[in-house]
Amino acid sequence: MADPTPPFPDQQQPVPGTTAAMNPRPDHGEESYEGHGRLAGKKAIITGGDSGIGRAVAIAFAREGADVLISYLNEDEDAQETARWIEKAGRKAVLVPGDIGSPQHCRTIVDNAVEAFGRIDILVNNAAHQMTFEKLEDIPDEEWDMTFRTNIHAMFYLSKAAVPHMGEGGAIINTTSVNADNPKQTLLPYATTKGAIQNFTGGLAQLLAEKGIRVNCVAPGPVWTPLIPSTMPPDQVKEFGQAYPIGRPAQPRELAPAYVMLASDEASYVSGATIAVTGGKPVI
Numbered sequence: 001m002a003d004p005t006p007p008f009p010d011q012q013q014p015v016p017g018t019t020a021a022m023n024p025r026p027d028h029g030e031e032s033y034e035g036h037g038r039l040a041g042k043k044a045i046i047t048g049g050d051s052g053i054g055r056a057v058a059i060a061f062a063r064e065g066a067d068v069l070i071s072y073l074n075e076d077e078d079a080q081e082t083a084r085w086i087e088k089a090g091r092k093a094v095l096v097p098g099d100i101g102s103p104q105h106c107r108t109i110v111d112n113a114v115e116a117f118g119r120i121d122i123l124v125n126n127a128a129h130q131m132t133f134e135k136l137e138d139i140p141d142e143e144w145d146m147t148f149r150t151n152i153h154a155m156f157y158l159s160k161a162a163v164p165h166m167g168e169g170g171a172i173i174n175t176t177s178v179n180a181d182n183p184k185q186t187l188l189p190y191a192t193t194k195g196a197i198q199n200f201t202g203g204l205a206q207l208l209a210e211k212g213i214r215v216n217c218v219a220p221g222p223v224w225t226p227l228i229p230s231t232m233p234p235d236q237v238k239e240f241g242q243a244y245p246i247g248r249p250a251q252p253r254e255l256a257p258a259y260v261m262l263a264s265d266e267a268s269y270v271s272g273a274t275i276a277v278t279g280g281k282p283v284i
Contacts, residue, residue: 004024005248006239006249008023008238008239009023010237010238013226015230016073016226017051018078019078019081021229026051026224028052028056028059029056029059029256030059033056033063033253037064037065038064038264039066039122040065042061042121042263043067043120044263046061046071046124047109047124047125049070050072050079050082051075051225051226052225053126053255053256054072054124054126055081055082055085055252056255057259058086059256060256060260061259061260062091066091066122067092068091069094069112070086071098071109071127073127079095079097092117094117099150100150100154100158101150106154109158110162119166121167121169121170121171121263122171122172123170125154127150128190128193128227129146129147143189147189148193152200155174156200168211168213169213169265170211170214171214171262171263172208172213172215173216173217173259174215175217176194177194177197178219178221178283180194180274180283181284182283183195197217198274214268215272216271218275219276219277219278219283220278221276222240222279223250224241228240228249244280246279255277258275
């Protein structure tokens with residue numbers, strides 16, 4: 001079956017949005033992803049794992065043999081659905097709600113993972129916040145601050161807390177964006193953090209190399225997730241992804257293989273890299 005292409009039905013949601021209210025419903029690989037034991041026995045944390053890219057990665061990780069802790073803000077129904085897919089794959093699921101903009105909550109996430117799993121092998125810093133603004137003067141100071149706390153500060157807090165519990169062969173994977181290299185002007189706070197994430201990834205990869213911990217990032221193009229109808233105006237939602245060479249947004253399942261590869265031992269010499277999954281749009 002062909003993946004959905006725009007124009008999409010009219011739809012808007014309150015932030016942060018839910019999967020059930022989306023039309024068409026995103027495909028996270030629930031019925032299609034097949035694991036091959038590439039992450040057998042590994043223990044993972046995924047922020048923003050309740051829906052979208054995070055859910056797709058959680059399903060893939062579980063089917064590849066990993067136990068998964070899901071960090072999310074307050075989307076309990078979506079998080080519980082993700083947990084059901086993890087458990088259906090025969091792996092352990094742990095859910096930790098709360099605001100990752102808080103340093104203490106980030107430490108709580110790591111503490112929960114260590115208590116449940118005994119160690120951490122993979123940290124996926126995926127959660128993000130964005131909003132659309134047409135003018136610079138429309139961006140509230142509080143919005144700028146919250147976007148940075150959620151999108152980049154949390155990566156520092158979580159990485160700092162997790163690294164002492166990670167051994168050689170560990171992997172940190174950060175979600176950046178095509179906006180890191182091609183910033184969209186109406187997403188100024190979000191795009192700015194995505195550039196910072198790419199820089200953070202390159203620096204941290206060098207800092208942790210002596211510990212045998214790899215650090216990489218994935219740069220998605222447009223992906224059909226609850227973030228889109230909850231943070232973009234109706235006309236942009238309707239045409240979302242149409243301007244990209246492939247002519248549509250990615251389904252979340254199409255991002256998961258990049259995260260699996262970077263988390264696996266097969267990527268033992270890949271660190272400091274950006275993997276672009278952008279539907280044909282070059283990232284330079």
